[in-house]
Amino acid sequence: MSVAPAVTTVAACFSCANTALLPELPPRELVALDEHWRVAHAVGAGLLGWLVLVPRRHVTTIAELADEEAAALGGWQVRLSRALTEVTGCAKTYLAQFSEAPGFSHLHFHLVPRPADLDPQLRGPGIFALLGNPAHPVPEAEEMDGIARQLSACLRGDL
Ligand SMILES: [Zn+2]
Structure with a gap:
């Protein structure tokens, strides 16, 4: 007997579930928004300011x-990189897209502020060791909301 492949439905999708809650989302889930894209703080990342850019x-x-x-994609990637540089003081930003984790197949671009003093072993693709790793605790929700507000203000030109 063959088993049908699992189908990821919109209802089971973390990104779609959050987008459906607009505009009641907390700041960390709503760093920025336009008619095509939403920007959120990453879930499970042990680095404050790690963002994801997701299509609506x-x-x-x-x-x-x-x-x-x-x-609209390229403009968002550059604007978010500029805002992360201004707000976090990062040396550069990383951009990556896989969308392979179970429950996270909804397309998302990671935008990662790489600190100047980051351990060399965590640079480049090694940065993903900060995702879902108990050795690198996830920031508190209040911290993520705080940097999300700063980034939102920067993107609006208020900073
Ligand atoms: Zn989705």
């Missing part, structure tokens, strides 16, 4: 993005 539509690959979503 449920898509699981870059190839599924509509032209309008694609047109």
